[in-house]
Amino acid sequence: MLARLEAARDRDRADLAARTRAVAAAKGRLAQRDAVDTYLRELQQDANRRSVATFETLLTALVREVLPGEKPVRLDLTTERGLPALDIAVERPDGGREDVLEDNGGAMTNVVGMALRLIAVVKAGVGRFLALDEADCWIAPDRVPAFYRVLDDGAARLGVQCLAISHHDVAGFDAGLTVSRIAGRPETGVAIDGSAASCAAAWSPEMPGFRFVRLVDVQGFSDATLPLSPGVNALVGPNNHGKSTVIRALRAVFYGEVRDSLVRAGASAARVEIGVAGGRILRYVRQPRRTPVNLWSLHEADGSLVQENGATLETGGRDVPSWVERLFGITRVEELDVHVAHQKFPVFLLGEKPARRSAVLSIGREAGLIRDMQALQRERVTEDQRTVREGEREITRLRERLGHLDGLDALAEALQDLRAQAVSLDAEAARLRDREALRDRLARAARLAAGAAARASALAALPGPEIGAELGRALAEARHREAVGRRVLGGARDLAAAQARLAALAELPREAPVPRDSRAATAHAARLRRLTRDLADAEGRAALLETLPDAAPQPVLRPDAAATARRLAEIGRRLAEARARADAARDGLAATEAAMAEVLAATGGRCPACGTPTAPAALLAGHRHGTRPEEAA
Structure with a gap:
């Protein structure tokens, strides 16, 4: 609002200054009104006298050159409806006037018409x-x-x-x-x-x-x-x-x-x-x-x-x-054919109206310009009078409006002080917001400290770091047992496959011929040896599992060690499953040895693959086809 008031005040001041200058200039011109009017009247009279006198002398000389003894030509410059009007006549000895066209012969008309054309061509500016x-x-x-x-x-x-x-x-x-x-x-x-x-x-x-x-x-x-x-x-x-x-x-x-x-x-x-x-x-x-x-x-x-x-x-x-x-x-001048005459109309300008004569010949043009200046002066006087009258009213109104705004500067200063105070309050509010944020951070830190103290007191009752080592060892043993169990299970699968092959071999004849190509038998014997080694490894793992306790010790768990306890329980479960698989592997191994003994008994103690004498233990331990038992040993 204050800015709008200041803008309005500035506009009013500018308008007041402009109105004051305009009124002063108008009053100055009005003070010179009479002198200007007098000068224009005198200028108009002098221009008329000079123009008319010049053309009268010229036309008279031309007429008397062609027609000696003719009367002098006289021009009368008047006005018609505010425009210059030119009358062309000759002067009689008694001072009277005769119209050139109506009161004189054709010779006078020819000479004056020719002269008027020459003047028109020059004065018209064409x-x-x-x-x-x-x-x-x-x-x-x-x-x-x-x-x-x-x-x-x-x-x-x-x-x-x-x-x-x-x-x-x-x-x-x-x-x-x-x-x-x-x-x-x-x-x-x-x-x-x-x-x-x-x-x-x-x-x-x-x-x-x-x-x-x-x-x-x-x-x-x-x-x-x-x-x-x-x-x-x-x-x-x-x-x-x-x-x-x-x-x-x-x-x-x-x-x-x-x-x-x-x-x-x-x-x-x-x-x-x-x-x-x-x-x-x-x-x-x-x-x-x-x-x-x-x-x-x-x-x-x-x-x-x-x-x-x-x-x-x-x-x-x-x-x-x-x-x-x-x-x-x-071109035509005032709609008249100035340059190219028509044979049917030899009279030029004399039959036209006085106003057109003046316009075509430009006689009285200077006077016409002066009359235009006089008309402009009258318009300017009227305009100046209106400017003074309306300007003084407007100046009074503007001064009254500006008077109502005299206290605007003091109001602006007060507003400036208020703005400075507002800036200071904004700074204080910013500092207060910073302190409130610091307070919130301190409260959060206190809550975090209290939680840390509670966790410290809860952890103080837990056992020392040695329980971690024990748990690590137990976990390692459990992982080892799990691996042994996987191998025992693999041996059991291999044993089942061997039993299936033994069942197939049971139908072979007692006296099998020595095969000419022993490569397949050799591969089969190698397979049997691998099965034997796997069985031995399974027995070793089973023996190792026998030494383990039936249940893992239960450590005293801290509140935050629940996940570790769950992991140990899972390991114990898997250990029990491994023991069960080891027992199944031992049973399968015993059955395999019995089946192998029956196979050898059926073949007369010879390897079913290569036909060489062998024993069940040697066959399971990795019998080499084509060698005697003592050589294999």
Whole structure:
């Protein structure tokens, strides 16, 4: 709980500091409010005066260059719905204003419209290329040379490349124009005569601008190329011979404004190629009833497609690809065709609303930015006022909350002391547990000592160590007797087998022939000798057993010698069994000797195996076949 309270206090302190800084900054800005508003108003008035004055001077000079004695052009910059609005008029000698489009002739409209296009191309920040279709249509022939001198001078000063389509023969104009002519007829294929070599020599490789426009199967053109120079280019020729087809092809490439009628009759597709910087070619193909119907691509000088960021610049569809607009900057400005004029609409911008005029020409843009700054200033003032109002309330609330937590530090110190005491108590408890464990070990040791003393007193009454020696000897004798008993039992089994063989021999004839092969008899005699020796050993063991007492002495047993007593009792039992087996062995031996005597009596005192004379004792003692009794002895 204390940790949570401390965390809440720290957060409140941080919030209080942040709120205090924000309120102080807002109050500082509010203190400068009037000075900022005054500065922005003065800045806006100065920007309007400079912009309007500059363009009035420029337009008036262009108009009087082409149309000497014409009235000066006047611009009025106002606002409509918070946006800059531009009115274009001419000033009468009496100070009145006349609308350029409605109150003046076509020549004035041609000149002002051409000038407005030049200004729009430059001020809009887009590609500096301008294509004019019959922009001199309403100008008197004797003033057309002046029109093109003004166009050439303006284009050179502003760095704008121009293509002018005209039905006037401008070749003799002293305007420095590059002139190409339409030749042939659409039925047989229109050609273009131009100075391609001089145009190519005017370009450096990386210089921006269009080098040529090639038309392949485009309406009346089977395959024609219009060379272009960096300045003003003019394409002249009679009406209805395909001059405006070049403008239509450019509008198809850059505005996507195209119909299937662009394709030459009998051809499957129309192709427009435009030479650009670096030897590249921008290609546009229109393919009716195909997908895609339009295809834009950019090619290197060797014909390969241009790669940009891993993507190939080749796009199909109905809309102009974004990379075309980005690389060449020819696009609509405020939905108006600034770069490529339409023959049917020679008037540019004069028929538009004042707000659109201002936007296209960027006249009043600086003033518009200043108005944006003023709007931002108003929003900032409102925000600062809200920040001060809400911030002061929040600061009051935070201070009240922090006031309730003033004793938190003392509480933390007390808690720290309690924690130290708790640590000390834990140490004391650990020592107490150690002492209790020691007590338990001492009690257990006392119990073990008492048990040891009781066992010592019980063992004190037992006999001395000599009883252990006696028991050892008795145990050894018992084990010996057990072994003797096992051997006697073995002799009895052997004796029974011998008796069975004697019974078999009893049926033999009295006079048995001497066998030719004595090996079997010899083996049998060896077997009899082993039986005799075993019988003798059994008798010896039996004699030894006779010397043993009938019962083993009963030792005085200690309480912990019960197992030894049980073992001695078991030995006594086995000793009795051994004696019984020894008695059975003696009886069996006597019977064997009697049976052997009968066998020898039946064979005339000869060995039943080898036929040599022998005695029962010699036969049982290990008679050697083929030897006399005295020799065997």
